[in-house]
Amino acid sequence: MMAEFTGNQEGNFIETYLNIASKSINYAKNSNGKFQSSIAVNMLFTRNDSVFAFEKYNLLSPEYDDTTTLKPNFIDVQRFLLKRGAYTFELSITDNNNSNKPFSYTQQVSVDINPDIPSIASVELVDSYNKAETPGHFTKNGFDIVPHVSSYYPETISELTFYTELYSINRDIPEGETFIINTYLEAFENGVKMQDYFRFNRSKSAKVVPVLGALNIKNLPSGNYNFVIEARDKENKLIADQRLFIQRSNPKVEANLNELNALDISRTFVEKISSDSLNEYIKYLRPISTRLEVEYAKNVIASKELLNKQKYFLSFWQKRNQPNPEQEWDNYHNLVKEANRLFKTQSRKGYATDRGRVYLQYGKPDSRMVFDREPSLYPYELWQYYKLNNRTNRRFVFLNTDLVSNNYNLIHSDAIGEVRDDRWQTRLNRRNNMYQSFDQEKAIDQFGTNLRDAYDISR
Secondary structure (H helix, E strand, O other): OEEEEEEEOOEEEEEEEEEEOHHHOOOEEOOOOOEEOEEEEEEEEEEOOEEEEEEEEEEEOOOEOOOOOOOOOEEEEEEEEEOOEEEEEEEEEEEOOOOOOOEEEEEEEEEOOOOOOOEEOOOEEEEEEEEOOOOOOOEEOOEEEEEOOOOEEOOOOOEEEEEEEEEOHHHOOOOOOEEEEEEEEEEOOOOOEEEEEEEEEEEEOOOEEEEEEEEEOOOOOOEEEEEEEEEEOOOOOEEEEEEEEEEEOOOOOOOOHHHHOOOOOOOOHHHHOOHHHHHHHHHHOHHHOOHHHHHHHHHHHHHOOHHHHHHHHHHHHHHHOOOOHHHHHHHHHHHHHHHHHHHOOOOOOHHHOHHHHHHHHHOOOOEEEEEOOOOOOOOEEEEEEEEEOOEEEEEEEEEOOOOOOOOOEEEEEOOOOOOOOOOHHHHHHOOOOOOOOOOOOOOOOOOOOOHHHHHHHOO
């Protein structure tokens, strides 16, 4: 994981966070007669084959008297000063006590905080913090902050602690005057705000405002969420905001049908919908439902009670559009009809296919390229969204391997929360290379294919 902060006019800081699992590495005796691991780490930030920042070092674990001791994971933090722009981050990790091949990772990184306008740094998830006695690698604004090096929160963690910094708030709000900081969780799939997970604080305007806080997530259901932080003025006008994807696993918190008991459906559009139609309509909702709503819907359908179905369906659309839930459903229903027409197969309706799900969840792509006549490749489609969930230029690759149906499976995307396979080009090429190794990083170039050109153009 990494986060972006700004320090001065020379550029911004990218912080990288590594969490080394002690069980995944080997230990050997060092010159002190103690057991210790040694990890060779290489980090590069490049653009157009030019290196803008790099670090090469050996990361050593604590020393141990024997190898049977239960060893905790250990964390490494590095900081890189970079000017604003787009970079390719390359990471290579080698266990010096193991002959296995190095672990490699590549990620596109955008450094884009402008310190001269109101903005919010990346959100750093926090494992623990203490007042700093001596400044070090983990120190920020007087605190030693140990990062939580994952966006995943298991049920054993009951609090989401975070750190970030607000910049140039004093440009819009005079220095020293009060403004509001909101922090909350929203459903990742649809942006619906989680009302029980909302906090606000007042702060004084300044050039830099550090924020260290926490949300209680003990009863947060399993699902995908965005952690959101906002700066707003006294009139509630948004000044700046920032989002971070997190994933929660909390199986002990289950869907509860009792929450719908107080809902009155009289004189609403759901009164006219039959039970059989509601079953199908509720299934239509899956692409835009949260994980909890998916489980909720299963229980509603299984209950076989028409009133429960009607209440759930009404509640679902009221959350999206309280003044006019019927219009919201009609708009979505029209999109479902279009997905069913475009993406249906012999065995499934269009909304239930991978292309249908992406179409309904994210909307019509800004660019859709179809390649179904290239002799060396399986039929495939490349979709591009210019802006998606506060991210720019997100792409989806769909593949049809049976050649006769209209069934395209999603095999790769760079959107958060979606399946990612950086060897997706190899999978397309396996039509004529059935024995090609999946360990190959990039596919073999095939005569007559526009594959690479199409993907590069969409960058």
